[in-house]
Every structure is written in structure tokens, then in C-alpha cells.
Amino acid sequence: MASLFPSQDDDTADMPELSEINVTPFIDVMLVLLIIFMVVSPLATVDLKIDLPAATAKPEPRPEKPVFVSLKADHSLYLGESPVARGQLGRLLDAQTGGDRQRTLFFQADKQAAYEDVLGVMDALRQAGYLKVGLVAREEG
Numbered sequence: 696m697a698s699l700f701p702s703q704d705d706d707t708a709d710m711p712e713l714s715e716i717n718v719t720p721f722i723d724v725m726l727v728l729l730i731i732f733m734v735v736s737p738l739a740t741v742d743l744k745i746d747l748p749a750a751t752a753k754p755e756p757r758p759e760k761p762v763f764v765s766l767k768a769d770h771s772l773y774l775g776e777s778p779v780a781r782g783q784l785g786r787l788l789d790a791q792t793g794g795d796r797q798r799t800l801f802f803q804a805d806k807q808a809a810y811e812d813v814l815g816v817m818d819a820l821r822q823a824g825y826l827k828v829g830l831v832a833r834e835e836g
Contacts, residue, residue, distance in 0.1 A: 785823030803831035
């Protein structure tokens, strides 16, 4: 009976030795690692200094009497043009809007304001029941 594998009885001296490495599994592993690094590398660059661009979209028409909430770089909070404490923001908003919590508020923050402070004001607006908040950006002319 014929066998595909040489036995001890066969003359193995006539068979040449294979000295080449099979690189196909190595290439497959390298391609998988390349794809993994391509997906993961953008996620690793979180600490970038970002200078956000100005908005280029056409501005919406302003309502007749808009309500502006402003945050300055020194952490001071303003409702319209009058300063307000964060704890009184909800009460003063209710007085100014007549309790209409479906009304859109316009929130603007100084460029130097910390991101944490901006989110703190937005969270205070959400806790006061005002969920429609428009962010104001400067228009580039």
C-alpha cells in the first residue's frame, strides 16, 4: 500500500530539505494587528488642544424676545444682562419665561471658560426643566 508520508523503510535521502518559512500565517497576523492599531490609534489621542472653528451655518431668525444665559471666563453667570447665582437660575428663568419650559434658551460661554463650567451650567438648566438650549457661536463674516 502506498503512503503519502515517508516511513522509516523509505529512502529519505533522496528528499530535499525544506528551508523556506511559510509566511502566510505571519502576514495574516500582521494584517489583523494593522487593522486593530488603525482603529484604536485615534481613540488614544484624547489630550489634544482644540481650537474650535466658528459656525458656518446660516443663523436661525431670533425670536421676538430671546432669553440669553451667559457664562463669562471668570465663572460669573448672567441671565440677560444681569448677574445671577447658579442656585437661583431656575427660579429667575421661570420668572422671565413665565414658566414656559418649552421655550428655547440661548446659552453662550466665553472662549476661555472651562468645559467643566459650561457643562455645569447646562446641567443646571436641565435640572430646572429647560431642555431646549441653543448654543450661541460667533458668526464669521
